[in-house]
Structures are given as C-alpha cells and as structure tokens.
Amino acid sequence: MSVILPKPLKPGDKIGFFSPSSPATVFAPTRFNRAEMFLRSKGFELQPGLLTGQHDHYRSGSIQQRAEEFNALIRNPEVRCVMSTIGGSNSNALLPYIDYDALIRDPKIIIGYSDVTALLLGIYAKIGLITFYGPALVASFGELPPLVEETYQSFEAMLCQHSPLPFQYLMPQRWTDTKIDWETQTEPKPTQDNAWRYRGSGIVTGCLIGGNLNTMAGIWGSPYMPEIIDGDILLLEDSLKGIETVERAFCHLKACGVFDRVSAVVLGKHELFDDKGTGRTPLDVLIEVLNGQALPILYGFDSCHTHPMLVTPLGVEAEIDFDAERICLKGPWLEPA
Incomplete structure (x- = not known):
C-alpha cells in the first residue's frame, strides 16, 4: 500500500x-x-x-x-x-x-x-x-x-508550510498539566521547566507510529491497527490513568511482542499520572516491564495531553539521535508543492 x-x-x-x-x-x-x-x-x-x-x-x-x-x-x-x-x-x-x-x-x-x-x-x-x-x-x-x-x-x-527535511523538533521550554475548570478559567495556567530524557545511545531510524496507549487496546488485533513491524518507532502517551492501568497496558504490548520489534519508544508526558503513592513514573513502569531489555526510550515528548502540544505525523520516517539528544522527521508528511 x-x-x-x-x-x-x-x-x-x-x-x-x-x-x-x-x-x-x-x-x-x-x-x-x-x-x-x-x-x-x-x-x-x-x-x-x-x-x-x-x-x-x-x-x-x-x-x-x-x-x-x-x-x-x-x-x-x-x-x-x-x-x-x-x-x-x-x-x-x-x-x-x-x-x-x-x-x-x-x-x-x-x-x-x-x-x-x-x-x-x-x-x-x-x-x-x-x-x-x-x-x-x-x-x-x-x-x-x-x-x-x-x-x-x-x-x-x-x-501550513513545507518545512525543510530533516525537520528537528524543538523542546518547549515550559509545560503544564495543571487542571483548571474550563468554564471558569480566566488566567494562564502555571507552568514548569521542561526536560526530555534520552535513555539509550546511537541513532535510531524508523516509521513513527502510535498514539494514545489506552485507545490502542480498542483496535488491537483488528484491520484498523497498523502492523507494528521491525524497526518502527512507537509513540505512546496517556492521561489521567493510575499506575496499575499503565503497567497492564505496557505488559499487553510486551506480551504481543511489540517491544521486540520496535527500535525505540517515544513516551509522551502522562497528564496527571496517579502513581498510587509509589513515587514511580510511567518511565519507571516501562523499564520494569522491559526487564533488562535495552530498548532506547525518549521520555517526556510533548505530543500528548499536556500544553503546549507538538504535532506528530503518523506513518512518517523519523530519526532519534540519543547521543546528540535530538528527534527529527526525515520523510515528507505533506504533498510536495
């Protein structure tokens, strides 16, 4: 296709x-x-x-x-x-x-x-x-x-424009997942300093695919879930979930062999993550589920439920340089001019 x-x-x-x-x-x-x-x-x-x-x-x-x-x-x-x-x-x-x-x-x-x-x-x-x-x-x-x-x-x-390739994502300097009632909000949300964590080494290239972790469970195994093939880069993010739900979802992917096929994971920020008093992050959970598997992970990517939000084209070739700490898109996502 x-x-x-x-x-x-x-x-x-x-x-x-x-x-x-x-x-x-x-x-x-x-x-x-x-x-x-x-x-x-x-x-x-x-x-x-x-x-x-x-x-x-x-x-x-x-x-x-x-x-x-x-x-x-x-x-x-x-x-x-x-x-x-x-x-x-x-x-x-x-x-x-x-x-x-x-x-x-x-x-x-x-x-x-x-x-x-x-x-x-x-x-x-x-x-x-x-x-x-x-x-x-x-x-x-x-x-x-x-x-x-x-x-x-x-x-x-x-x-709205044809950005030159490769297109490098720039990390927003600040971000927020503060919850304020939408109908009464009159002032900007408080923000905090941003950070992306690159866990791995070398350069990884592959087709960027994925999205919301919980939603994918509703199409998994159907003709509407793209096949995850060797070398893909998997985007995962979620919102308002407890640590036990995130562990279950990651274990589902492991049981399906997904982490054996992808070349890297891009893990977005989890809006208002409930760690149930453990002090652990979604990254900690993923590392535990991987059980020593050396899968490169970019953690904290801002294509998720938090603000501001970066646009991520699905199905496009991407490259992550874990040593230089940068992520870019190598393939086109819009029709040429």
Whole structure:
C-alpha cells in the first residue's frame, strides 16, 4: 500500500471539526467559543460538524450519527482539514462506517489526539493516508495564551508550510498539566521547566507510529491497527490513568511482542499520572516491564495531553539521535508543492 500525503493548509482554508466521542461543544461552551475565535483569528474558516451543540449523554450522538458527521466533512471538497473537538472513549465505533474512498479521492489533513487515535491509525492502516497526532479544537485551541500560541506554532510549522527535511523538533521550554475548570478559567495556567530524557545511545531510524496507549487496546488485533513491524518507532502517551492501568497496558504490548520489534519508544508526558503513592513514573513502569531489555526510550515528548502540544505525523520516517539528544522527521508528511 502506497502512502498518501494531504495538501498543506493555506490562509483562508476551511477547517471542519467533529465530535467522534465526547460532546465538548456542549459541556465546554466557553472554551469552544474561544477556540473558534482563535482559529478564525489565524485566517481560517470553520465548518461545524453536524453534531455541534448536540449530545447523547456521554457522547455526541449515536454511532451512525457520529460516522455521518465525519463523512460529511471528508466528502466536502471545501474542507481541507478535519479536526476533532476532543477525545473521549468511543471513536473506534466509527471505523467500519468511514468513507475511506472519499479520502482516497480527496486526501485531507485529519488531526486530533487521545481517543481519536483509533481514527488516525485506522485511516492510515486502511488507505495509507498520513494522519496527525496533534491538537483538538476545544481541548487545545481553547487554551489561553501563551500556551495556545505555542501549540499553534507547531500546527502552523507542520501543516501550513513545507518545512525543510530533516525537520528537528524543538523542546518547549515550559509545560503544564495543571487542571483548571474550563468554564471558569480566566488566567494562564502555571507552568514548569521542561526536560526530555534520552535513555539509550546511537541513532535510531524508523516509521513513527502510535498514539494514545489506552485507545490502542480498542483496535488491537483488528484491520484498523497498523502492523507494528521491525524497526518502527512507537509513540505512546496517556492521561489521567493510575499506575496499575499503565503497567497492564505496557505488559499487553510486551506480551504481543511489540517491544521486540520496535527500535525505540517515544513516551509522551502522562497528564496527571496517579502513581498510587509509589513515587514511580510511567518511565519507571516501562523499564520494569522491559526487564533488562535495552530498548532506547525518549521520555517526556510533548505530543500528548499536556500544553503546549507538538504535532506528530503518523506513518512518517523519523530519526532519534540519543547521543546528540535530538528527534527529527526525515520523510515528507505533506504533498510536495
């Protein structure tokens, strides 16, 4: 299967947004409105999905309604980017009903994170379209400055222009996972100094694939989970989980032989990780599960639930230099000019 590259965004392009799981446009109207205003201020038009302002308790609508909302956007030739509003728990329900042929005829940028991992990986697995682990409308672009501007800088650099290759990621100087009520937040969140840890040596090159650790369990073993092959670089991140859940998820990957095939792991920050009083980090858990296996790990990468967020194209060749402590993309992720 050949890889499909979407076209970059241009000023005035239309971004469609949809709610494949949780109804963020309903439970966070203030943040939703702020996010809309922010992207419009950057020169984009917005196309609301059919379920905007709708909810069915824990979700935005039925499975078929959510699938139709997504399909309507990918069939719309004016929409050049389709962005989720937020994640949730049930995006995998849409996978059998996506109009994959429409995306083959008219490839466009598909972006989101968390539970939307199921759609990003499913689309890549089915048709080879490069998808993007990156900001969601409400969750990301509804944040206040300066963090929202830093997230947008990555969005613009990755999706609105042809950056020269190799493209080196630069670590944000500060970050946060502070929890503040979205409807009452009026000030920027407090931040802390950032650090990425490179555990390993030498240079590793491979196809970058992965996303939200918990979500992948909902598509594992299905045609919507890309095959993890020898040499791949595996991106993993999660949010609001306890240490026992993270241990179980890592052990699942080990039991499936994933850590025997990948050349490295990129482990994103875990938002509000509950260590259950152990004092251990997700990195500590992964090292224990690996049980002496010398698998290189980049820990703390900012393509995750924290702010700011870096955009990560899935299915693209990446390189990690553990000695020079840098990560870069070597393959293209947008259609050439």
